[in-house]
Amino acid sequence: MLLRHTPTEIKERSALSINPAKTCQPIGAMYAGLGIHGCLPHSHGSQGCCAYHRSTLTRHYKEPVSAATSSFTEGASVFGGQANLLQAIDNIFTVYEPEVIAVHTTCLSETIGDDLKQIVDKAQKEGKIPTGKNVVYASTPSYVGSHVTGFSNMVKGTVNVLAESTGKKNHKVNIIPGWVEPSDMEELKRICAMVGVPIIMLPDTSGVLNGPMTGTYEMFPKGGTTVAEIKSTGDSMGTLALGEWCSADAARTLDTKFKVPCRVLDIPIGIKATDRFVDALRIAGGTSVPETVAFERGQMLDMMADYHQYFFGKKVALVGDPDQLIAMTEFLLTLDMKPVHIVTGTPGKKFEARITELCKEKGYEPNVRAHGDMFLLHQWMKNDPVDLIMGNSYCKYIARDEDLPFVRFGFPILDRPGHQYFASVGYRGGMRLMEKMLGVLLDRKDRDSPEETFELVL
Amino acid sequence: MAVEKKKKVLSAEAVKEELLKKYPPKVARKRDKQIHITGEEDSSEIMANVRTIPGIITMRGCTYAGCKGVILGPTRDIVNITHGPIGCGFYSWLTRRNQTKAPSATDENFMPYAFSTDMQDEDIIFGGEKKLEQACLEAYELFKPKAMAIFATCPVGLIGDDVHAVARKMKEKLGINVFAFSCEGYKGVSQSAGHHIANNQIFTHVVGENDTVKMGEYKINVLGEYNIGGDAFEIERILEKCGITMVSTFSGNSTYEQFATAHTADLNTVMCHRSINYVAEMMETKYGIPWIKINFIGAEATAKSLRKIAQYFGDKKLIDRVEEVIAEEMPQVQAVLDEVFPFTKGKTAMLFVGGSRAHHYQELFNEMGMRTLSAGYEFGHRDDYEGRHVIPDIKVDADSRNIEELEVTPDTARFSPRKSVEQLMRLEAEGLKFKDYEGMMPEMDKGSIVIDDLNQYEADKLVELMKPDIFCAGIKEKFSIQKMGVPMKQLHSYDYGGPYAGFKGACNFYKEIKRMVTSKVWSGMKAPWEENPELSATYVWE
Numbered sequence A: 001m002l003l004r005h006t007p008t009e010i011k012e013r014s015a016l017s018i019n020p021a022k023t024c025q026p027i028g029a030m031y032a033g034l035g036i037h038g039c040l041p042h043s044h045g046s047q048g049c050c051a052y053h054r055s056t057l058t059r060h061y062k063e064p065v066s067a068a069t070s071s072f073t074e075g076a077s078v079f080g081g082q083a084n085l086l087q088a089i090d091n092i093f094t095v096y097e098p099e100v101i102a103v104h105t106t107c108l109s110e111t112i113g114d115d116l117k118q119i120v121d122k123a124q125k126e127g128k129i130p131t132g133k134n135v136v137y138a139s140t141p142s143y144v145g146s147h148v149t150g151f152s153n154m155v156k157g158t159v160n161v162l163a164e165s166t167g168k169k170n171h172k173v174n175i176i177p178g179w180v181e182p183s184d185m186e187e188l189k190r191i192c193a194m195v196g197v198p199i200i201m202l203p204d205t206s207g208v209l210n211g212p213m214t215g216t217y218e219m220f221p222k223g224g225t226t227v228a229e230i231k232s233t234g235d236s237m238g239t240l241a242l243g244e245w246c247s248a249d250a251a252r253t254l255d256t257k258f259k260v261p262c263r264v265l266d267i268p269i270g271i272k273a274t275d276r277f278v279d280a281l282r283i284a285g286g287t288s289v290p291e292t293v294a295f296e297r298g299q300m301l302d303m304m305a306d307y308h309q310y311f312f313g314k315k316v317a318l319v320g321d322p323d324q325l326i327a328m329t330e331f332l333l334t335l336d337m338k339p340v341h342i343v344t345g346t347p348g349k350k351f352e353a354r355i356t357e358l359c360k361e362k363g364y365e366p367n368v369r370a371h372g373d374m375f376l377l378h379q380w381m382k383n384d385p386v387d388l389i390m391g392n393s394y395c396k397y398i399a400r401d402e403d404l405p406f407v408r409f410g411f412p413i414l415d416r417p418g419h420q421y422f423a424s425v426g427y428r429g430g431m432r433l434m435e436k437m438l439g440v441l442l443d444r445k446d447r448d449s450p451e452e453t454f455e456l457v458l
Numbered sequence B: 001m002a003v004e005k006k007k008k009v010l011s012a013e014a015v016k017e018e019l020l021k022k023y024p025p026k027v028a029r030k031r032d033k034q035i036h037i038t039g040e041e042d043s044s045e046i047m048a049n050v051r052t053i054p055g056i057i058t059m060r061g062c063t064y065a066g067c068k069g070v071i072l073g074p075t076r077d078i079v080n081i082t083h084g085p086i087g088c089g090f091y092s093w094l095t096r097r098n099q100t101k102a103p104s105a106t107d108e109n110f111m112p113y114a115f116s117t118d119m120q121d122e123d124i125i126f127g128g129e130k131k132l133e134q135a136c137l138e139a140y141e142l143f144k145p146k147a148m149a150i151f152a153t154c155p156v157g158l159i160g161d162d163v164h165a166v167a168r169k170m171k172e173k174l175g176i177n178v179f180a181f182s183c184e185g186y187k188g189v190s191q192s193a194g195h196h197i198a199n200n201q202i203f204t205h206v207v208g209e210n211d212t213v214k215m216g217e218y219k220i221n222v223l224g225e226y227n228i229g230g231d232a233f234e235i236e237r238i239l240e241k242c243g244i245t246m247v248s249t250f251s252g253n254s255t256y257e258q259f260a261t262a263h264t265a266d267l268n269t270v271m272c273h274r275s276i277n278y279v280a281e282m283m284e285t286k287y288g289i290p291w292i293k294i295n296f297i298g299a300e301a302t303a304k305s306l307r308k309i310a311q312y313f314g315d316k317k318l319i320d321r322v323e324e325v326i327a328e329e330m331p332q333v334q335a336v337l338d339e340v341f342p343f344t345k346g347k348t349a350m351l352f353v354g355g356s357r358a359h360h361y362q363e364l365f366n367e368m369g370m371r372t373l374s375a376g377y378e379f380g381h382r383d384d385y386e387g388r389h390v391i392p393d394i395k396v397d398a399d400s401r402n403i404e405e406l407e408v409t410p411d412t413a414r415f416s417p418r419k420s421v422e423q424l425m426r427l428e429a430e431g432l433k434f435k436d437y438e439g440m441m442p443e444m445d446k447g448s449i450v451i452d453d454l455n456q457y458e459a460d461k462l463v464e465l466m467k468p469d470i471f472c473a474g475i476k477e478k479f480s481i482q483k484m485g486v487p488m489k490q491l492h493s494y495d496y497g498g499p500y501a502g503f504k505g506a507c508n509f510y511k512e513i514k515r516m517v518t519s520k521v522w523s524g525m526k527a528p529w530e531e532n533p534e535l536s537a538t539y540v541w542e
């Protein structure tokens, strides 16, 4: 037993977090920054945070993740980090020549109270930002929210600094996809193209964090939302924000500042959420849904029907980020599975309410916790065992101890590839998720079947 | 098939010039002193252990990472609580591949757990000491460990939470050993400061706590070995086979008890000089245990290190046994080497890791007939490059002054010199060097490029200009190097592989490197239509 010290008996803890189900804001801000074309994220604080964030993103995406740091030492911590950031901006534009620098704070620079706006303005005044280049920024203290909050803050910060209204509409729809994989962003773009709606996707890490190998290293690959596009988001017809936690703030900012109307939807994971997305897209774009999309939907439905008996009634433990868990819970429920233990580390009571409401339709009350941890999840599982666990790579310890089928889902996935290339969103993504779940459930059935019932056909 | 065009060979000086060209003048001046070309009779200085330049994409991590991740990370029975917002604790959770093997399924193993106080807004505003106390209580309630350690992160230092006071209070209240580390990330300039802070506290609060002497004739500690990918298991296997008893390791596969009894060993052997040389020094002063530098990376290096240990004890029985073990192990190593050598001979490597690995692994490459073109440390000090003789000349700057130096005196009850002055002198005369480390540079070929605190820009440039056959560094560097078509081996974490230490480890490494330098993957960079893009007049098969 790897987690041999986890007792069945649950005691409320008020201070100690064990095996967290979240991490800190800046890593989300860094990921969002990477979705801007030609952008170098910059971590304003001591270099350790930046090293940790880069390492974790690199381990997850298996791609180069460049980001600079203000490299605070004790002096900067006492006297403030302004000098470090000014120097950093200068060095970055000289050495790496990015189009944009996306600066986020860390606990340290937040605690000493560095004001990013003021420092960036100063850099501008002192001519440290070359003409035509940009610095966007967001405040991302880790003692508030989680990595999800950091992502949301950086997307919001980006539109705050760059978006503008020219008074002339661009006839596009903004899609704020939330913290999903580059593969998911790619898939969303494909769906939009099929429905015939011109879009601006922000951020867009496809092509950046799932790029090809060519024999040369491009620090700034082709992908990412361009500055021109981001500017233009203020002229769009509307915004579809996918995920309340990840995307709503930026969308609302555009609404307030430039009267770009927005709708906040769930991340399109599973058939219902995808339906709602496609429907909203068609309405926003004033187009109709083509046969190709309906065909894919029908394929997904077909697969759901064909394999329903293997999913039916299976109890699931889920851990991850709020927007993803909400959509995933709904998806599992449509498969007649039973997500019974659901934990996110990101705070927010709304999460618990939404999950409870979803399960209520099915007539049961799940164990759900926002700002919970994986230790609690594991304890719940010991008290009420499940058939399947879904979550990030850290779940593998629980899965091994409890001898459970396990599907990797969410962030970070450190020990398996695929998520960068194969989407989970949309109808095709739903089919891939079903394939994965079915795979581990039937592998388990095969493993446990006595020889006389070990059979070939489904 | 198109033959890959080799870059024309640039001189080391020209490469250096290329690296510096793009920097603003001030940055270039500083980097100039951190990039060194080895020469004949080399006695010039390299600048090391200085601040990273803001905005430069460094490979370094922080003090907390060095303290919690590197030194305390591999210890299985101490509950390590990170006091701070969630991130720091999260990132140091199982990410260094320190393996451990508890004797039974019920024995303590807290390594798969991450403990954090997950500080929130109000804790930053009103102070987090109360929450930390409560967290200690909750941890004790749940796990009843024999010891707990508390780690301070950046914001904790700033708001002034006294982690040491909390530790003292908890120690008294719980009746177990509780100690704390002021290892805020901003202290010092790299992980190195964190190693120092960690080691100092372990030395102060744990070493010497238990006088139980382990059975065994030849008792040693292995310092600066972290059991990445199971290295320590292989080292233990070899030592045991030789009849040498390991009292403690600092800190691969280690336990609280090992640290507590470390002072009962008769010899300290130091692997990673950077991370722990001062502990060896302090143990010598306080308890009278001499130390030697050893290296178990590389089969020859392992044999040499075993011989050194045997020579120290000077016992014929041990000397013979060591020779037997080497004789027994070497043929297998040689067999693998014979197999890989034709493929690896003449190939080139670059090595940028840590504070000793970038040196140690050169031995393995040498054994394979490979030359290290360029190497450097992420957080080494000048002595790691130039040898210990420069220690008295190293200027202590403001950042290093923050790191506490312990005043150590002989322990009144426990000090006992393991060897008399005459014995030590005799051994020295026979060639066994105590308290000595020659550093990386003297062992490298002339004209090699040694770079301290390499950054991403320089790494990519080096690869572009010199096209090594393999590049070794960490995860952050891995994929940009590979995009250029050069295989990249992680030497912090071994890419899920290992062990690479000892005899079996050497075999693993030889095979791994052969796999990498002979792989066909790297020759597939261009598709056929890119090799020959011009379409001739015919569009159909004819």
Ligand code: SF4
Pocket (backbone or CB within 6 Å): A024, A025, A026, A048, A049, A052, A106, A107, A108, A142, B084, B085, B086, B087, B088, B089, B153, B154, B155
């Ligand atoms: S929690 Fe704060 S100090 Fe820790 S890694 Fe995250 S930003 Fe850095």
Ligand code: SF4
Pocket (backbone or CB within 6 Å): B070, B226, B272, B274, B275, B353, B354, B355, B356, B357, B492
């Ligand atoms: S310098 Fe290297 S061997 Fe030493 S602690 Fe660091 S990674 Fe380990």
